[in-house]
Amino acid sequence: MDEQDPIGFAPSAAALEAIARGTIAKLPARFAEHLGDVLLLIEEVADEETLAELGIEHPLDLTGLYHGQPVGEKSTTESGAEPDRIHLYRRAILEEWIETEVRLDELIAHVVIHEVGHHFGLSDDDMQTLEDQVAEDGPA
Structure with a gap:
């Protein structure tokens, strides 16, 4: 079977990322303009530390996670902070x-x-x- 032919295989991390980026591209401009510095990470499952912090016992119980500080709570005086990240957990x-x-x-x-x-x-x-707004625009 050709590598380009995904029939019979679970979607890859790259396929999930393409769908996720398509969703982000459909967001209204007032949201999209504030997401440029947010990293989108596709991982197989959440690590043990993350699961423990959230009190989640099984890694397949967590499909996504935002790490960062919400836009309204950010300070211009902060420096050295890690970038905001959206994690999507492929297997979950x-x-x-x-x-x-x-x-x-x-x-x-x-x-x-x-x-x-x-x-x-x-x-x-x-x-x-x-x-609902994003869904009205059709599939990602």
């Missing part, structure tokens, strides 16, 4: 995809928007509104 996302039978692009969009929401300090209702 794929497990949820299999269990829920939700379209993969919709699931990734949901996780990305939830983590973007943390970056902006949005409420769950605001995140849902943003997710």
Whole structure:
């Protein structure tokens, strides 16, 4: 089988990243303009330290995580801080995809928007509104 032919294989980290970046590209400009310095990282699963900090026992129970300080809480006097990061955990996302039978692009969009929401300090209702706006534009 050709490497370019993904039939029979789980989507790669690169495929998940492409969907996630497509979701980010659909965000309204007022959000997108503040995401340029946020790193998007695709990892297989969360590390043990992260899971312990969050009180999560199984690595497949965490699909995404925002590390950083929400936009409204940032200070111009801070220096030396690590960049804000959105982590997507590939195996957990794929497990949820299999269990829920939700379209993969919709699931990734949901996780990305939830983590973007943390970056902006949005409420769950605001995140849902943003997710609905992005969904209206079609698949990522």
